[in-house]
Amino acid sequence: MGRRSDHSRAELEALILETGQNLMEEVGFAHFSAREVAKRIGYTVGTVMRVFGSVDALVVAINSRTFTMWARWLEECLQGAQDGQRIRALVKGYFDFASQRRNLWSAIYEHRVPDRVGIPEHLAEQRSQLMNIVTHEIASVLPNERKDEAERLSRSLVATVHGHCSFALGGSFALMGEADPFDLAMRRVAEILRANGANVD
Amino acid sequence: MGRRSDHSRAELEALILETGQNLMEEVGFAHFSAREVAKRIGYTVGTVMRVFGSVDALVVAINSRTFTMWARWLEECLQGAQDGQRIRALVKGYFDFASQRRNLWSAIYEHRVPDRVGIPEHLAEQRSQLMNIVTHEIASVLPNERKDEAERLSRSLVATVHGHCSFALGGSFALMGEADPFDLAMRRVAEILRANGANVD
DNA sequence: GCGGAAAATTACGCACTGTTCAATTTAAAA
């Protein structure tokens, strides 16, 4: 069992977060539990509650961590992408992350944050990393006179890709007989970008 | 308590479905339960289980019913729409339905259908009504030589609107500082349609 | 009126949940 000297407060926090994220990926949001996290790190439920205050707060923290993970993933996708294919790499990265970390990805959207919990500033910032990466790429393909629209357009593009990804993983597309959701998403992104004056091939 | 002669099998099925849908709207997917449905119709759990087999099957049926409701809603939106504003009415209808029947709408996407349950043919058909309405409208604004693309394009447009709607109701847009999600969705739809040769204003 | 069949109830078994808190253990300060 966990002893006071085994981990500092910060270590414990990190341990719970990492283990919690692993559990989330394994069992999904619906079967996630603080008790199981505690069991896995060799502590008891009380300790988890003391560190994070509530299960909801823990889930918020885990999901924020997932955003960071996702952002890093996208950055790697961008590094391996040749010029003129960077937007494509981003969309592909979005789809691939969601597919390969299915439960982590859905937990972000399945968890309804109670008002009393909220999202602390430092975690909200983690979540914004992803948008920053996208906005940066979008800005770079927009003409100078429209770069100020990059932020709003990026939100919309991410929502577009999200919608396609959501239908793909949720089975809606399959039910409709759609065989290539990624192709669909990519077409839309290209069309939208062109319509907004971007030069994409 | 429910008596054998109070309701025929079909009546009972309809009663459970309607009451279940009301409950779903009230408490949301996470707090939905077959027991509560039974209590509300004056029967007990066993009866609900006998009629639908499992909670998952009941939820599948409720969600299919929601699709039908949604389709009717869109049809009404279309009736009250003037020419040249029909696509807009559709997008608005999508947003409004989701907003006003929030829990019904999310239940569709929150419920992961277990493999052993599946979606029976007659329910899958109910779900396709909505797409048919959209496809019909999209086809009517596409040039003749591209009408065969209407179906696939419609899927993609619905996914696009869904993504925006999902971000709007889930709070993602609010976190990003987005004030007008519908405007965003509408712009994208118009851009995509134009890019595909549709004549829209 | 009676018997059989279907319907509905009842009462379980079982496996969980988050949250709280008194009691205990532990580490560190005095």
Add this chain to the structure above:
DNA sequence: TTTTAAATTGAACAGTGCGTAATTTTCCGC
């Protein structure tokens, strides 16, 4: 070494849920 304060435990609380099987009730045809 003793005191002190924090960390940790573990049990209690107050629920929740699904699914099922034995039992009772109801209804219909005879």
